[in-house]
Amino acid sequence: MIEIHDLHKYFGSLHVLKGINLNVEKGEVLSVIGASGSGKSTLLYCINGLEPVQQSNAVVDGTDVHAKGTDINKLRQQLGMVFQQWNSFPHLTALENVALAPKIVKGKSKAEAREIAAQQLKHVGLGEKLDVYPSALSGGQQQRLAIARALAMEPEYMLFDEATSALDPELVGEVLETMRMLAEEGMTMICVTHEMGFARDVSDRVAFFHQGVMEEIGPPEQIFGNPQSEHTQKFLANVR
Amino acid sequence: MFDYNFHWRPVMKSLPDLLEASLLTLQVAVLAMILGIIIGLCLALIRLNMRGPLRWIASTWVELARNTPALFQLFFFGFGLGAFGLHLSPYMIVLAGLTFNCAGYLAENFRGGFQAVPDTQIRASRSLGMNAWQAYTRIVIPQVFRIVYHPITNQMVWAVLMSSLGMLVGFRELSGETQFFASRTFRIFEYFAVTAVIYYVIVKLILGASRLLATRLFRY
Numbered sequence: 042m043i044e045i046h047d048l049h050k051y052f053g054s055l056h057v058l059k060g061i062n063l064n065v066e067k068g069e070v071l072s073v074i075g076a077s078g079s080g081k082s083t084l085l086y087c088i089n090g091l092e093p094v095q096q097s098n099a100v101v102d103g104t105d106v107h108a109k110g111t112d113i114n115k116l117r118q119q120l121g122m123v124f125q126q127w128n129s130f131p132h133l134t135a136l137e138n139v140a141l142a143p144k145i146v147k148g149k150s151k152a153e154a155r156e157i158a159a160q161q162l163k164h165v166g167l168g169e170k171l172d173v174y175p176s177a178l179s180g181g182q183q184q185r186l187a188i189a190r191a192l193a194m195e196p197e198y199m200l201f202d203e204a205t206s207a208l209d210p211e212l213v214g215e216v217l218e219t220m221r222m223l224a225e226e227g228m229t230m231i232c233v234t235h236e237m238g239f240a241r242d243v244s245d246r247v248a249f250f251h252q253g254v255m256e257e258i259g260p261p262e263q264i265f266g267n268p269q270s271e272h273t274q275k276f277l278a279n280v281r
Numbered sequence: 282m283f284d285y286n287f288h289w290r291p292v293m294k295s296l297p298d299l300l301e302a303s304l305l306t307l308q309v310a311v312l313a314m315i316l317g318i319i320i321g322l323c324l325a326l327i328r329l330n331m332r333g334p335l336r337w338i339a340s341t342w343v344e345l346a347r348n349t350p351a352l353f354q355l356f357f358f359g360f361g362l363g364a365f366g367l368h369l370s371p372y373m374i375v376l377a378g379l380t381f382n383c384a385g386y387l388a389e390n391f392r393g394g395f396q397a398v399p400d401t402q403i404r405a406s407r408s409l410g411m412n413a414w415q416a417y418t419r420i421v422i423p424q425v426f427r428i429v430y431h432p433i434t435n436q437m438v439w440a441v442l443m444s445s446l447g448m449l450v451g452f453r454e455l456s457g458e459t460q461f462f463a464s465r466t467f468r469i470f471e472y473f474a475v476t477a478v479i480y481y482v483i484v485k486l487i488l489g490a491s492r493l494l495a496t497r498l499f500r501y
């Protein structure tokens with residue numbers, strides 16, 4: 042379970058997250074929507090410790106992310122992350138991309154790591170591409186590679202930061218399909234997304250962010266069908 | 282008017298000596314490059330990540346190495362330090378001068394290389410649980426290495442050619458040795474013509490080996 046209590050984040054004097062309170066249960070799929078600059082990415086970075094925070098306890102399975110004694114590299118193994126820019130490692134094959142972290146972070150043997158990698162690549166539909174370098178993959182394939190790479194660490198949670206925003210429109214579908222599959226398998230997911238269809242169909246809850254504040258959170262029927270906040274209404278009117 | 286008679290025999294007789302001297306040339310160039318790569322990498326990392334006096338020293342090093350004649354840099358380690366009572370052997374003068382020069386040029390190559398690898402590569406690595414060292418050594422440095430591979434090859438060629446300045450500080454590498462024989466026999470043109478060919482062959486071998494290695498190293 043991810044527990045966030047009164048999370049504040051500043052970039053210099055810029056107050057980017059203004060007291061976020063949020064719990065995400067095991068097995069839940071939460072979509073985070075909101076205008077660009079509202080702090081959605083920053084929230085994810087604070088959850089896995091890629092950004093320091095000024096005030097918070099963000100707690101993942103009982104471990105405070107930002108506490109001094111926390112082994113952040115260990116904690117991050119619980120938190121797979123997929124970025125807007127897929128960030129394939131260009132000098133490694135698809136298989137090596139996925140096998141690297143299990144080997145050097147988790148200490149798996151080379152054979153074991155490659156087996157895990159092959160399995161995860163098959164899982165996301167890249168079973169034919171094991172020995173291909175990322176430069177020979179499409180954006181959609183590279184994003185699925187990034188998903189496989191995160192899954193290979195056997196995380197409890199997956200954080201998606203606009204995983205489809207940088208893709209050509211015709212490649213969005215295959216990545217959303219993969220995310221949907223994970224959701225159906227019971228993965229706990231926080232998905233920052235501009236894909237309202239995905240948010241509506243796949244998530245258990247949807248959170249709307251506005252200028253560093255979580256204005257509204259609730260089941261998709263409520264957020265999309267009967268939004269309470271004026272900002273949510275405006276935002277949804279614009280994206281439709 | 283063209284009444285110069287070529288005499289190649291003396292050159293051919295000292296060819297073994299010249300070839301031996303060219304090994305010395307290669308040795309000092311390779312050593313200077315190894316040291317230059319290590320120091321250049323440090324200089325680049327200092328300039329990218331640090332402030333204060335260390336950064337100032339690194340920047341000054343790079344500026345001097347790139348913007349003054351290599352010969353003067355050699356002279357500094359020879360006559361310059363000599364004026365302060367520190368006398369290096371000709372070998373050390375050339376090694377120090379070349380290293381100073383190569384480190385300065387390579388530092389700029391490395392700096393460009395590091396800047397060409399996006400920060401998001403580090404973010405992605407760290408998000409997988411890699412520590413900073415693993416992210417650098419497994420993800421960043423291999424990409425930087427590829428970017429600087431050809432500049433390093435070019436610098437290696439320069440190091441070989443620049444080592445010929447050694448003859449001006451009394452170092453008997455290929456050029457120094459040539460000079461020695463040429464002035465004894467007065468077959469100056471013949472000696473330097475043959476030596477030029479030897480340099481040419483060395484450079485071609487380096488370029489060929491580098492190209493061969495690149496096809497094995499970089500599959501992507």
Ligand SMILES: Nc1ncnc2c1ncn2[C@@H]1O[C@H](COP(=O)(O)OP(=O)(O)O)[C@@H](O)[C@H]1O
Nearest residue numbers: 052055057075076077078079080081082083084
């Ligand atoms: N590294 C950074 N340094 C300074 N400001 C930042 C940084 N990252 C994000 N910001 C600012 O924080 C705010 C929230 O950014 P972000 O979390 O990326 O929003 P979103 O993902 O919702 O578009 C924006 O105003 C952005 O300009």
Ligand SMILES: [Mg+2]
Nearest residue numbers: 081082083203
């Ligand atoms: Mg964002």
